[in-house]
Amino acid sequence: MDEAELYKKTKRVSLGLTELEYQSMLAQANAMGFDDVVDYLLMLHWSSLRQEESKQEKTIKKAPSPEGRYYPSKVFETTHGSIYKGNSSILMNNILGEKSIDLIMTSPPYGLVRKKDYGNEETNRYITWFEEFAEGFRRVLKPNGSLIIDIGGAWKKSMPTRSLYHFDLLIKLCRDYGFHLAQEFYWWNPAKLPCPAEWTNIRRVRVKDAVNCIWWLSPTPYPKATNRRVLQPYSESMLTLLEKGYKPKLRPSGHNISDKFKQDLGGSIPPNLIALANNESNGAYQRYCHDNNLKEHPARFPAGIPGFFITMLTNPGDVVLDPFAGSCVTGEVCEHMGRKWICCEISEQYVLGAKGRFVQQHIVAGGMESSRSEPYKIWPPLSLPIDETKEPLVEDGGLLSPRKKKKLAQEEHDPA
Numbered sequence: 001m002d003e004a005e006l007y008k009k010t011k012r013v014s015l016g017l018t019e020l021e022y023q024s025m026l027a028q029a030n031a032m033g034f035d036d037v038v039d040y041l042l043m044l045h046w047s048s049l050r051q052e053e054s055k056q057e058k059t060i061k062k063a064p065s066p067e068g069r070y071y072p073s074k075v076f077e078t079t080h081g082s083i084y085k086g087n088s089s090i091l092m093n094n095i096l097g098e099k100s101i102d103l104i105m106t107s108p109p110y111g112l113v114r115k116k117d118y119g120n121e122e123t124n125r126y127i128t129w130f131e132e133f134a135e136g137f138r139r140v141l142k143p144n145g146s147l148i149i150d151i152g153g154a155w156k157k158s159m160p161t162r163s164l165y166h167f168d169l170l171i172k173l174c175r176d177y178g179f180h181l182a183q184e185f186y187w188w189n190p191a192k193l194p195c196p197a198e199w200t201n202i203r204r205v206r207v208k209d210a211v212n213c214i215w216w217l218s219p220t221p222y223p224k225a226t227n228r229r230v231l232q233p234y235s236e237s238m239l240t241l242l243e244k245g246y247k248p249k250l251r252p253s254g255h256n257i258s259d260k261f262k263q264d265l266g267g268s269i270p271p272n273l274i275a276l277a278n279n280e281s282n283g284a285y286q287r288y289c290h291d292n293n294l295k296e297h298p299a300r301f302p303a304g305i306p307g308f309f310i311t312m313l314t315n316p317g318d319v320v321l322d323p324f325a326g327s328c329v330t331g332e333v334c335e336h337m338g339r340k341w342i343c344c345e346i347s348e349q350y351v352l353g354a355k356g357r358f359v360q361q362h363i364v365a366g367g368m369e370s371s372r373s374e375p376y377k378i379w380p381p382l383s384l385p386i387d388e389t390k391e392p393l394v395e396d397g398g399l400l401s402p403r404k405k406k407k408l409a410q411e412e413h414d415p416a
């Protein structure tokens, strides 16, 4: 059967829904990264089937059924990798080999907690949804492999406070699935706009949310790694020091700076803060989507994010998996760097777009090539003089909007 046949939808089902049911389902589908209700319902179906099967402790290893597009199947291959279309928890728990993966590099959907009014209950739902993926991660990762999860934070709806879901996920992965937190990273996107505007620009009680958490986890405390491959250029002061030498002395912090500091080791050890803008706007991927009338993936990470971890944690020929592949940035970076790769994405639209990364030999990697000769700049705190008397604190913590306060003040002034 050829590939086109495999994905032909031959069955039609008409579904009666109220407007409210439809809108609510669509919102939830979008929040989870699906374009439409159909993909969302199918995902729920396959997830529930899997949960049922694991409950009964059945072995569900079976060949992907050709007509079941939701049993993931390979839809595209390159020299080094493959794209699967379907639910990655099924791929990881049934199709891929145990302990076959050196690095899982991924960014799961996190919209689930974004669009509604979420407290603990919603966080719990996310964590429950994640369980079958966590099982899959444990199953396919080699003991000295790594799991990198780039995960954005979320604001609670209509509140100037944050959801804890990504911290809960981290704790769950460590406590219940035995992962070790090798290190937490923070990805600072200097191009992020202040948001949510209500709390940053209007009520002025929060600052710009410009940092994503990246959890580096591992099945053992000793995943293979080297920081020697991700060194940064030395700062001006370090270059001067290397040139002119350094007088060994005890720092006020108690650190003994020995004359070993004079050695040029090829660069400085980077911090766990990755500074990288996410503003690629004219790449070949976008052109491909545009030319083929495909929706661009709205939540892509820049190539430098997978690039950094793939370089630090894998060797050429190692196998990298991205189970929430989206537009397949991870695959493209691996192709470029000679790593084997497997990407799995549930949305057909995004898979079709992802293929565009490999049809032309442009291979990457916007943001990975060191096109930027200047480091990003971040000011130390309190770099502007401030007259505190002119900038009183917002005493109600932003509970009322400036407009509401003005209205109340007017009413008080003019009770009629």
Ligand SMILES: C[S@@+](CC[C@H](N)C(=O)[O-])C[C@H]1O[C@@H](n2cnc3c(N)ncnc32)[C@H](O)[C@@H]1O
Residues within 6 Å of the ligand: 032, 033, 034, 043, 086, 087, 088, 089, 106, 107, 108, 109, 110, 297, 299, 300, 301, 302, 323, 324, 325, 326, 327, 328, 329, 330, 344, 345, 346, 347, 350
């Ligand atoms: C945050 S995006 C990843 C974007 C990707 N890092 C990129 O740069 O293009 C998360 C993706 O996970 C996909 N997804 C959600 N559930 C999935 C599942 N069960 N299996 C595979 N992919 C899934 C969504 O369709 C979405 O495209």
